[in-house]
Amino acid sequence: MPLTKSNYELPERKEVEVSEKLKKQQKRLEFENKSLQAKGAKGSFVVFREEGLEDVFIIDDL
């Protein structure tokens, strides 16, 4: 029988206990990521700037 998504049973995973210390660290990381995102100035879109492709405006065959 071929192995497909429908007949493959995922092995059970034991739940990992997250220590208080790790929880705190995760929370902090989440907060940092969020504020980092909020802090950067954002434009509408990036400007395409790649070495050797400075004069490219349009590509029909990527």
Place this chain on the structure above:
Amino acid sequence: MKATENFEWVQKGTQAMLDLWMYNFSRNLPDILDGNNIQSLNIFQKNNISMKNHDPKNSSIVIGGGPSIKEKNHLEKLADSNYQGSIVCTDRMLVPCLENGITPKKFPNFHVLTMDPYEITIKFYNHKIIEEHSDGISAIMSTCTIHETIEICKNKGLEIFWFHPLIDDYRKISSVNKLMNMMTKSDKNPKGFSALQTGGNVGCFSWIFSWAVLGCSPIGLIGLNMGYPGNTPLENTQHYDQILNHFDGEKNKVGQRYRKVFNEDLKEEALLDPVFDFYREAFLDLIVRTPPWVKTINATEGGSLFGDRIVNMKFSEFLRSNSV
């Protein structure tokens, strides 16, 4: 090409939105797979002509949403004219254009463009007046446009033409652009879709579309201020809150990211916040890289856009020289 500090800063902040672009892209895929490629509008492809030695026959007007458009009554002037070229309208200006009588019936080569991946674009299309005029408007859409906007455009009867915004080095197999295009190949578009430089904002993209796809020149720019009058208080600038947030609310530090330039064409100062500084730097860098037949006329009559290969002109003068 050495980028300034503001350029790097804004480019980095914007790059952090990759998640959002891909979120939008994946939700648009069913529409893209069955959609029109912007290439079908490309006159160089259609007529098999070289972009290098092109002899342009048509002009275009790029309509941005800067404050001078109202101050100088540019929409009224355009509506009253017998302008013969293409209308290349940024998304936020579509409804104001239609309301002012700038319609595809009067101006048959009518395009509206969206490049922003943000939610704000929904409201640009969610208006009754668009249904009355949708026949004859080509909607040029980035594959990373928020899906709700696409649904609205479809419901309003706009004909959509897709493009990929260029993000990274597509010569590399790990390129996001390359992967995006692989996913969009279909029987209808076996090679996927064309990808375009956007210049970071829809105003600049509209200018690129005008010449690189439609082959138009001269291109008249209106409403592309990319800056504020020199005496504008920083608090009244569009991106003030973003910058203030960056400095943890320390108002005295915000000014570090602002600068003034003296617009030599208009003989007046323009104030740049870092985001407009970013757009302006990109535009000025791109404009000198265009083929010699591309003539860019800044008819905004305000703002910060001046320099090599940009001719400043009053809009009424531009209209006079490009109308019948």
